[in-house]
Amino acid sequence: MLSSFLLVPLLFLIILNLPLKIMQKIAFWCAMLLVAGQAYLVLAHPAGFWDRTDDWANFFKLKLFADNLTYVLLLSIGIVVFTSLFVAWQTIEEPKRRMNFVSLMLIALIGMNGTVLLTDIFSLYVFLEVTAVASFILIAFQCDLKALEGAFKYIILSALATMLILAAIAALMLFSGDSSFASVSEAVKNNNGNVIIVSAIAVFLCGLFVKAGLVPFHAWLPDAHSAAPTAVSIFLSGVQIKALGAYTIIRLVTSVFGWTNSISNLLLLAGVVSIVIGAFGALAQHDFKRMLAYSSVSNMGYIILGFGCGSPIGIAGAIFHMFNHSVFKSLLFTNAAAVYNETHTTDMDQMGGLGAKMPISNATSLVGILSAAGVPPTAGFWSKLIIIMALWQGEHYVYVTVAILVAVLTLAYLLVIQRKVFFGILPEHLQNTKEAGIGIVLPAVILAAIIIGVGLFFPVMFNSFMIPIDNFLK
């Protein structure tokens, strides 16, 4: 019943917007139940759900498809949107705005679920736009000037990316009969080396690089992710750039465009440049959320670098790092939300010594930073290790050196965050801060538990994880 991932959120959206008094009270809980249900369905994997014939999809002639890559993404989407809704329940006060937020988040959920489930390049464009429109409005949600500037920059660059993607789709339609993945990939295979097809693929990949926030098209990411309200930053950095950028690149290159040497080199180069520029950009920041945004650019670079190797181990590392980055980046942004909620600033130079006043945020932030830097026994260590191993096996020794050096740099700038915000001396005006509310602390604890759990149990899960990836490639 794959179509229920699209139809049930729409149903919830319509019901929750009926003008009844009770809807305002239960809106957040219904939406959180829905996404928790999505995460549960992927984890428990009841055959009764996944193997049942899809009546709605046959009725509407939708062609949806899910394999292991889709499952990982559906799980990430469920976890991150749950966190984002929980933090928003705590931080957004006005009742009318709360209803708007839930509705927009449900629309973004429909968009992302659609992107990961479909098998048609034009429908891919449509659902990319659905998520993008929901994100524009969410970024500018509180209508303050910084958020409007970030949203506008994102609108312009996202529209540019859309133009490139559509131009590539039109060029590919000159050769293929239908716009589904199967017929486009056959057209690409039959017309190997044609000038139009090669340039169409290059332009398509450039458009997807903009959506994923890779260098040199990352200019919108620090502004949009740091100016957005904290609950929205969690959603953006946690899953939106991955479902829209990294997933589409992986799916299109493996299923539609086919591996060539030049595509592999392009991905490796884009990955390594993003890693370096993201890390150096993060070092120069004084703002908590901006530093985390640059770190997102750097980690997207790691994902694309792992994918660019082309070997099963590289792709497994990339997919695992997608999941890990969703979890630890959401955790770090949740801590930023906690700090912002209590101190009303994100400028790290004005903070210090909050660790004594906010012990839970301190502990979870430490777990998140260790995972982001790739320190054992957290989950981030395993995914970075797998990516570096894949690079070593592919004999890209220069890239291995760069990746390891930047990993050390990552640890450095992340420890700067921990030191400046939580350790050190508590300044005068922050004497009265207390721990953030339950809506922020509880998701942080859950995410930290996931990081430690996956990190500890990964050697046990390794076999059950690698075999599905192998099947995915065949």
Place this chain on the structure above:
Amino acid sequence: MNNDMVLNSVLVVTLVIAAVYTVMTPRLIHSAIGLAIASAILAIIIFKLASSLAAVFELSVCAGLISAIFISTISLTGRITPEELTERQKEHFRKFGVLPVIVILVFVTLTIIHHINPNLLTLNLPAPPAENNVNIILWGSRFLDLFGQIVVLLAGAFGVVTFFREK
């Protein structure tokens, strides 16, 4: 066939001139009207390319609705005095004056490339389709796109509620 080619060339040249005018004119309202004219010319071209339904959409939505939205936004966001206008004109032509030159240069380069190598764009066309009626395709095999359009329109509605609220 020669008349047809002449008509096509005239339409394309007019479209490019309208677009360049849209960019080059320093007054915003003239720019919005230039956009509407370019949409109208585009609708005629689309109609000539055997796509009548899309031409109607383009004409009514782009040349009509979008121009109306642009003009209302432009009038809502400020008026300028005549001194500011002349000042802005000079600055505008300084920045944008190079555009017609770029356009002509690119056009000349592409024409030269075409004369050197006329077979640069070789196409291997797919088989002709079984069904060519827009309604049947849209409601029959592309329902997922319709679903996406409905959700985008809902998102737009929520966006309007978020942005245009009374204090």
Place this chain on the structure above:
Amino acid sequence: MTGDMSQMFWMYSVGIFLLFIAGLYCVLATFNLIRAVIGIELMIKAVTLFIILAGYITGRTGLAQTFAITLIVIEVVIMVVAMGVIINVYKHNKTLDVRTIRNMKG
């Protein structure tokens, strides 16, 4: 593909490319927010024409028109959201000069 159609394809492609360049230049070189959106609109027109042209050449006018209609609907919604953002910026700042809102560096 006949010679005539090849000639027409090339001519329309050149026109589309020039339209795209005009729109791109408008977005890159302007200091006014509304003009940036006008540039985006010009680029969207170029891509719409490209989709219809591809449909005409391959004979699949039905599919191409479906794409173009979907594109136009989505474009209108994006435009309305962009106008919403612009009007709110004007409410804050009383000007649409983008130099005054370049608060965030890099």
